[in-house]
Amino acid sequence: MRVLFVVLSENSHLYVQAPLAWAMTTAGHEVRVASNPGMGQAISRTGLTAVGVGEDHDLHETVRRFQRTGGFDTEMSNWSRALPHQTDWDETLSKWDAMRMALEIYSGDGFVADLIEFCRDWRPDLIVWDQLTLGGAIAGHVLGIPHTRLVWSVDVYDTMRSTFLTLRKESPDRADIDPLRDWLERVVGGYGCDYHEELVTGQWSTDVVPASLQLPLASHREPVRFTPFHGPSIAPSWTARPPERPRVLLTTGLSYRGDALYLPVQNIMDALGDLDAEIIATLDPNEVDESKVPPNTRLVGFVPLNTVMPGCSAIINHVGTGSRMTAALHGVPQYMLPNKDSDLFAFAEAMENVKAGLYTHSTTATAEQIRDGVSRLLTEPVFADGARRLQQEIQDTPSAGDAVPTLLRLAEQHR
Numbered sequence: 001m002r003v004l005f006v007v008l009s010e011n012s013h014l015y016v017q018a019p020l021a022w023a024m025t026t027a028g029h030e031v032r033v034a035s036n037p038g039m040g041q042a043i044s045r046t047g048l049t050a051v052g053v054g055e056d057h058d059l060h061e062t063v064r065r066f067q068r069t070g071g072f073d074t075e076m077s078n079w080s081r082a083l084p085h086q087t088d089w090d091e092t093l094s095k096w097d098a099m100r101m102a103l104e105i106y107s108g109d110g111f112v113a114d115l116i117e118f119c120r121d122w123r124p125d126l127i128v129w130d131q132l133t134l135g136g137a138i139a140g141h142v143l144g145i146p147h148t149r150l151v152w153s154v155d156v157y158d159t160m161r162s163t164f165l166t167l168r169k170e171s172p173d174r175a176d177i178d179p180l181r182d183w184l185e186r187v188v189g190g191y192g193c194d195y196h197e198e199l200v201t202g203q204w205s206t207d208v209v210p211a212s213l214q215l216p217l218a219s220h221r222e223p224v225r226f227t228p229f230h231g232p233s234i235a236p237s238w239t240a241r242p243p244e245r246p247r248v249l250l251t252t253g254l255s256y257r258g259d260a261l262y263l264p265v266q267n268i269m270d271a272l273g274d275l276d277a278e279i280i281a282t283l284d285p286n287e288v289d290e291s292k293v294p295p296n297t298r299l300v301g302f303v304p305l306n307t308v309m310p311g312c313s314a315i316i317n318h319v320g321t322g323s324r325m326t327a328a329l330h331g332v333p334q335y336m337l338p339n340k341d342s343d344l345f346a347f348a349e350a351m352e353n354v355k356a357g358l359y360t361h362s363t364t365a366t367a368e369q370i371r372d373g374v375s376r377l378l379t380e381p382v383f384a385d386g387a388r389r390l391q392q393e394i395q396d397t398p399s400a401g402d403a404v405p406t407l408l409r410l411a412e413q414h415r
Contacts, residue, residue: 001408002030004124006115006136007043008106009036009057011231012253012322013130016152016208018046019227020128023400029408032122034115034136045232051118053135054111072341073363080346082159082215089167089174096164097179099157104183107135112187115139126411128206131157137199138184142191146414148222148407149202151209152321154343154350159215161200203414206407208325210393213350222406225397226325228306235307236300243278246313246378249332250281250297251305253320263318263337263362269297271367272374280308306330313384314377316370318362319344328356331391333383335373337362355386 037052127147129136140147168174185195204220273294309330317323319338334357338344348359
């Protein structure tokens with residue numbers, strides 16, 4: 001069979017999809033990965049075959065500019081309050097209107113047109129699309145190709161969509177208001193098709209988030225184990241040596257390295273300076289003032305998280321997908337410093353609920369809170385126990401390779 005993956009133009013999103021794409025490949029199926037042309041090199045470095053569609057948009061720099069102005073720490077960016085009792089009509093409508101504009105950038109008319117043209121020529125049997133790249137759903141819908149939404153977050157998007165539709169029913173005056181549908185209806189209408197809610201939810205969801213952390217999904221959920229992927233990398237030899245004292249990893253992830261506005265790294269290092277632990281910070285010397293680095297802290301630059309996690313007793317992170325899920329896979333308790341963006345608070349709260357971590361709002365966290373929180377993770381067995389239970393849940397989930405037959409069977413059912 002032929003399987004097309006449609007990826008947002010950001011490495012971290014690509015890396016979530018790459019293991020499943022490789023599982024399809026090693027099972028003997030033909031695979032292509034479609035994204036904006038500028039992602040071609042990143043896709044090629046994964047060993048997969050890239051297809052360029054649409055035009056480039058500088059998502060990463062746009063995100064960084066938005067972050068620097070505090071745009072990701074507002075109530076408008078906070079999708080963690082996604083249930084009907086947590087929000088109201090005006091807030092939900094405003095968020096979906098803003099999200100519609102972003103989704104239209106990610107899957108603009110040129111992106112969709114090129115993707116549909118490629119699909120007509122190549123004829124995939126299944127389209128797997130990033131939950132923020134609705135162009136994959138549009139192509140599947142227009143051409144009658146089975147398609148699944150790959151979910152990498154606490155699914156605030158599916159939940160907020162259900163909440164929007166629920167709140168809309170409360171007043172007849174709202175019946176014709178739906179900015180997301182208006183956009184999608186215009187696009188698919190141009191190809192002679194009617195709107196369907198599967199354009200938003202997929203025909204089913206392929207979900208790498210453990211059920212214990214996930215919100216109830218309105219659409220069918222097919223669980224797949226998260227597999228860490230970091231791109232081309234070299235594991236330092238020290239990662240294989242057991243630490244002499246508790247090791248705590250401080251990471252800002254792939255997307256926001258060096259952005260002190262996202263994680264207050266100097267404050268964190270200062271707070272942990274007298275802790276009896278080895279602090280490993282995935283920062284380069286040019287990203288911080290080395291003269292201010294405490295004696296118990298070592299700057300190591302980029303390191304594949306999958307190689308260092310087995311020796312860690314705790315991790316401090318920004319709640320990015322790669323960091324939080326790799327730590328969860330290895331049973332490492334997490335001290336999380338989220339801002340209000342997307343699902344970050346929802347994930348952090350879910351981790352606290354299963355006793356696998358603690359969190360504090362990144363912009364209000366004090367040195368005392370950070371130190372006390374990390375100390376609790378290292379000394380209170382409840383967190384190590386909770387992290388191990390979560391690890392077991394992930395290990396019990398079908399691997400990418402094991403999930404391939406199920407996904408292809410579902411594709412056959414949706415023909």
